Amino acid sequence: MEVDGQRPVGRKRVTISDIALLAGCSKATVSKAVNHQPGISAEARARILRIAELSGWRPSARAVALAGKSRTVGLVLDRSPDLLAADPYHAELVSGIESVLARHGYWLLLRIGTHAGAEQEAATYRELAQSGRVDGVLLAETSVDDHRFSLVRELGLPAVVVSRPWSPVDLPWEGPQHPGAGMDEAVRHLVERGRDRIAYVCGPPSRSYVVYRTRTLLQAVADAGASMVGIRQTDASAEQGHAATRALLEQPRPPAAILYDNDQMAFAGCRAIQAAGLRVPEDVAVVGHDDLSVSRWFSPPLTTVAQDVFGLGVRCATRLLRLLGETVEEPAPFADPVLVVRDSAG
Amino acid sequence: MEVDGQRPVGRKRVTISDIALLAGCSKATVSKAVNHQPGISAEARARILRIAELSGWRPSARAVALAGKSRTVGLVLDRSPDLLAADPYHAELVSGIESVLARHGYWLLLRIGTHAGAEQEAATYRELAQSGRVDGVLLAETSVDDHRFSLVRELGLPAVVVSRPWSPVDLPWEGPQHPGAGMDEAVRHLVERGRDRIAYVCGPPSRSYVVYRTRTLLQAVADAGASMVGIRQTDASAEQGHAATRALLEQPRPPAAILYDNDQMAFAGCRAIQAAGLRVPEDVAVVGHDDLSVSRWFSPPLTTVAQDVFGLGVRCATRLLRLLGETVEEPAPFADPVLVVRDSAG
DNA sequence: TAGGGTATCGAAACCGGTTTCGCCCGCCGA
DNA sequence: TCGGCGGGCGAAACCGGTTTCGATACCCTA
Numbered sequence: 205m206e207v208d209g210q211r212p213v214g215r216k217r218v219t220i221s222d223i224a225l226l227a228g229c230s231k232a233t234v235s236k237a238v239n240h241q242p243g244i245s246a247e248a249r250a251r252i253l254r255i256a257e258l259s260g261w262r263p264s265a266r267a268v269a270l271a272g273k274s275r276t277v278g279l280v281l282d283r284s285p286d287l288l289a290a291d292p293y294h295a296e297l298v299s300g301i302e303s304v305l306a307r308h309g310y311w312l313l314l315r316i317g318t319h320a321g322a323e324q325e326a327a328t329y330r331e332l333a334q335s336g337r338v339d340g341v342l343l344a345e346t347s348v349d350d351h352r353f354s355l356v357r358e359l360g361l362p363a364v365v366v367s368r369p370w371s372p373v374d375l376p377w378e379g380p381q382h383p384g385a386g387m388d389e390a391v392r393h394l395v396e397r398g399r400d401r402i403a404y405v406c407g408p409p410s411r412s413y414v415v416y417r418t419r420t421l422l423q424a425v426a427d428a429g430a431s432m433v434g435i436r437q438t439d440a441s442a443e444q445g446h447a448a449t450r451a452l453l454e455q456p457r458p459p460a461a462i463l464y465d466n467d468q469m470a471f472a473g474c475r476a477i478q479a480a481g482l483r484v485p486e487d488v489a490v491v492g493h494d495d496l497s498v499s500r501w502f503s504p505p506l507t508t509v510a511q512d513v514f515g516l517g518v519r520c521a522t523r524l525l526r527l528l529g530e531t532v533e534e535p536a537p538f539a540d541p542v543l544v545v546r547d548s549a550g
Numbered sequence: 551m552e553v554d555g556q557r558p559v560g561r562k563r564v565t566i567s568d569i570a571l572l573a574g575c576s577k578a579t580v581s582k583a584v585n586h587q588p589g590i591s592a593e594a595r596a597r598i599l600r601i602a603e604l605s606g607w608r609p610s611a612r613a614v615a616l617a618g619k620s621r622t623v624g625l626v627l628d629r630s631p632d633l634l635a636a637d638p639y640h641a642e643l644v645s646g647i648e649s650v651l652a653r654h655g656y657w658l659l660l661r662i663g664t665h666a667g668a669e670q671e672a673a674t675y676r677e678l679a680q681s682g683r684v685d686g687v688l689l690a691e692t693s694v695d696d697h698r699f700s701l702v703r704e705l706g707l708p709a710v711v712v713s714r715p716w717s718p719v720d721l722p723w724e725g726p727q728h729p730g731a732g733m734d735e736a737v738r739h740l741v742e743r744g745r746d747r748i749a750y751v752c753g754p755p756s757r758s759y760v761v762y763r764t765r766t767l768l769q770a771v772a773d774a775g776a777s778m779v780g781i782r783q784t785d786a787s788a789e790q791g792h793a794a795t796r797a798l799l800e801q802p803r804p805p806a807a808i809l810y811d812n813d814q815m816a817f818a819g820c821r822a823i824q825a826a827g828l829r830v831p832e833d834v835a836v837v838g839h840d841d842l843s844v845s846r847w848f849s850p851p852l853t854t855v856a857q858d859v860f861g862l863g864v865r866c867a868t869r870l871l872r873l874l875g876e877t878v879e880e881p882a883p884f885a886d887p888v889l890v891v892r893d894s895a896g
Numbered sequence: 897t898a899g900g901g902t903a904t905c906g907a908a909a910c911c912g913g914t915t916t917c918g919c920c921c922g923c924c925g926a
Numbered sequence: 927t928c929g930g931c932g933g934g935c936g937a938a939a940c941c942g943g944t945t946t947c948g949a950t951a952c953c954c955t956a
Contacts, residue, residue: 217680217912219911219912219913220912220913221912221913229935229936230935230936230937231912231913231914231936232914232915232916232935232936232937232938233934233935233936234913235913235914235915236914236935239914242933243933243934243935244933244934244935245933245934245935248934248935260680262676262677262680262681263681263912263913264616264681264682264911264912264913265681265682265683266612266615266616266620266681266682266683266911266912266913267616267911267912267913267914267941268912268913268914269612269615269616269913269941270610270612270613270615270616270911270912270913270914270940270941270942270943271912271913271914271915271940271941272913272914272915272941274612276659285641285642285645285646285649285860286642286843288641288642288645289638289641289642289645289843290638290842290843290844292635292636292638292641294641295631295634295635295638295640295641296631296632296634296635298660298662299631299634299635299662300631302660302661302662303631303662303664306661306662306664311659311660311661311683312659312660312661313622313657313658313659313660314644314648314657314658314659314660315648315652315657315658316644316645316648316649316652318649318652330608331608334563334606334608335608335609335610335611335612336563336610336611336612336942337611337612337657442843442844442847446847467844468843468844468847471844471847471848472847474847474849475847475849475851478849496636496844497632497635497636497788497814498636498788498813498814498817498842498844501788501792501814501817501818501820501821502817502848502849503820503821503824503848503849505821514631563942565941565942565943566942566943567942567943575905575906576905576906576907577906577942577943577944578905578906578907578908578944578945578946579904579905579906580943581943581944581945582905582944585944588903589903589904589905590903590904590905591903591904591905594904594905609942609943610941610942610943612941612942612943613911613941613942613943613944614942614943614944615911615943616910616911616912616913616941616942616943616944617910617911617942617943617944617945618911618943618944618945682912
C-alpha cells in the first residue's frame with residue numbers, strides 16, 4: 205500500500221485528518237484507536253492502527269500538549285557549571301530519572317540554573333508552570349526551608365522532592381529513610397581503628413543532606429566515645445575542601461580522621477595532608493562521600509560512603525509519573541547509603 | 551488594579567482572550583504587542599504589555615508551539631549511565647549549551663540513551679522530529695560515518711554537530727579546527743624529557759575524536775623521532791584503561807610514556823603502573839585528557855590535555871539558535887585543546 | 897474636494913489533536 | 927411488533943495561541 209510515497213520536498217506533515225481520510229473514519233475515531241480508549245470496535249482499531257503504522261504517522265506532541273498533557277517533566281539544577289561537572293551526582297540522578305521517563309514516553313526538560321539567586325530560580329519555575337511546558341517537576345538539592353516548596357504549591361505544579369527534606373513538607377519525596385546513614389558506619393570504622401579525634405568537612409549548611417549527616421555524625425561520635433575536633437563548612441568545592449583541611453591540621457588539636465561531604469573534597473584533603481608532611485591513612489584517616497567512579501583508582505584508594513543515586517532518580521521519576529496519573533511498576537527497593545572500605549581510612 | 555485577585559481553587563488559567571478583554575482589543579493585537587511585531591501603535595503596545603504584566607499572564611508554550619515554534623532543542627546522549635557519570639564532559643557541555651538557551655528563552659530536552667543500538671537511537675530522533683517536540687537537535691559524540699547525519703536530513707531536522715566530524719558532512723559543526731591539538735604538544739613534552747617509547751590508550755575507534763587524535767599523535771611521534779610501541783583500544787572506561795595499561799607494561803618493549811584518551815583511564819593506568827612496581831613519572835610518564843577537576847588533586851597531579859568544553863557547548867548552541875532564525879551574539883573565540891603540565895609526565 | 901496612501905486594528909482561519917454528546921442501528925425481551 | 931438499551935461512531939466544540947487579510951480611519955496632496 206503506497207500511502208506516503210516519495211515525500212516530495214515541501215510535503216506537509218501527515219496529520220490525524222489524513223489518517224482519518226485513509227481509514228474512512230473520523231478524527232475522533234482515530235484518536236480513540238491510537239489512545240486505546242473504549243468506544244470503538246476491535247476491527248476498526250486494528251485497521252486504523254495498521255494504517256497509521258504504514259503511513260508513518262505520529263501524533264504531534266504539540267497538539268497533544270495543547271489539548272491535554274505535555275508528557276514532559278522539568279528539572280532545574282541551580283549549581284555552577286564547574287560544580288556540576290565535578291560532581292557526578294547529578295549526571296547519575298538524571299540518568300536514573302531518564303531511564304524511567306524514556307520507558308513511559310515522557311521527556312526531561314532540563315535547566316542548568318544561572319545561579320543568579322532565589323528570585324531568578326523562582327522565575328524559572330513560574331515560567332515552567334505557567335507556560336505549561338511541563339506536567340510536573342523534580343526538586344533536587346533541597347535546602348532547609350526551601351522556598352520552592354511553597355512555590356510549587358502556589359503554582360499548582362505537581363512535584364516530587366529528591367531526597368528527604370529536612371522538615372516535614374506537604375510534598376511527596378523519595379530517598380533513603382535515613383539520609384545520614386553511612387556516616388555512623390564510617391565513625392564506627394574509624395573508632396575501631398583507634399581514631400578518636402574526628403573532624404568533618406561539610407557542604408553548605410543550608411542543604412538538607414548536610415544537616416542530616418551532621419546530626420548522624422555527632423550522635424555516632426558521641427556513641428562511640430570519640431570526640432569531634434572540628435566541623436568546617438564549605439561550598440562543596442575541592443578548593444574549599446583543601447583549605448578546610450589545612451585549617452584543621454593547623455589546629456592545636458588536629459584530627460586523626462577527617463570525613464568529607466564528597467569525594468573531590470576528600471581528594472583535595474589528601475593533597476593538603478601530604479603537603480603538611482603527613483601520610484594517609486597512617487597519620488590522618490580520610491573518608492569521602494559519594495563513591496565517584498575514580499575514587500577506587502585514587503592513591504590511596506578512597507574509603508567512602510556510597511549511595512545509589514541512579515536508583516534515587518528511578519524512584520523519584522516513578523513517584524512523579526504516578527502523581528501524574530501514569531501506572532508505573534514499583535522500582536527496586538531502596539538501599540541506605542553504605543560505607544565502602546578501601547585504604548584511605550586504615 | 552485588581553486583575554486576578556486571590557486566584558481561588560479551580561480558577562482557570564489566564565489566557566490571551568482575558569488580556570484582550572481587559573485591554574479592550576482583540577487577541578491578534580495582544581499577540582502583536584507581546585511579540586514586538588509591527589502594526590500596532592506605541593500606546594496600545596505599552597498598555598497591553600502593562601496589563602499582561604499586572605495580570606501575570608504568560609503565553610502558553612503549548613499553544614505557541616502548536617501555532618509556531620516550540621523553542622526547544624533536543625540532545626540525545628547514548629552512553630551508559632556510569633560512563634556519563636564518570637565523565638564530566640557531558641555535564642560541562644550541557645552547562646554550556648544551557649547558558650545560551652536560557653538567555654534566549656529556549657529549553658533543552660534531554661534524553662539519556664538506553665544504549666540499545668542504532669535502531670533504537672534512530673527511533674528516538676524520529677520521535678523527536680515527527681512529534682514536533684523540538685525545533686532542532688545537537689549531535690554529540692559523533693562517530694566516523696555517523697548514521698545520524700543522514701537521519702536528520704531525512705527528517706528535515708535542523709542540527710548542529712558537536713566537534714568536527716571526521717569526514718566532511720553537509721551539516722554545520724562547531725569545535726576546534728584541529729580536534730587532535732594538544733596531542734602533539736604532549737608528545738613534544740614527553741620527547742623533550744627523553745621519553746621516546748610512547749603508547750596510546752584510546753577510546754572506541756569509531757569515534758571521530760579518536761581518529762583525529764590518533765592521526766595527530768602518529769604524526770607528532772614521527773616528527774619527534776620517537777616510536778609508538780602500542781595503541782590499545784578501549785570503551786573509555788577506567789576498567790579497560792587499567793587492563794590496557796597492564797597489557798602495555800607486559801610487552802617485550804614496554805612504553806616509557808602512555809597517553810590516555812581521558813583522565814579516568816589515566817588514573818586507573820597509574821594504579822596499574824604502581825601495581826607493577828613502577829613509579830609515575832620516573833619509570834612511566836602519564837598524560838591524560840580532558841582535565842577533570844579532580845585531576846590536579848591526584849597523586850601525582852595529572853598532566854593532561856584540556857579543552858574548553860563549556861565553550862564548545864556555548865558555540866554549538868549559538869550555532870543552532872542561529873540556524874533556527876534567532877539573532878545571537880557571537881560567542882567568545884574558541885581555543886584549541888592545550889596541554890596542562892603537572893607532575894605525572896616528568 | 898476628491899483620491900490615494902499608510903498606519904492601526906480585528907474577524908476568522910489555522911495549527912493538530914482530545915473530548916463531549918447525540919445519533920443511528922442492531923439486538924433483545926415483552 | 928414494538929420499545930428500550932447499549933455499542934459504535936462522528937460532528938463540532940475546544941485547547942490558546944499566530945497569521946492573514948480586509949476594513950476603517952486618518953493624513954496628505956493635487
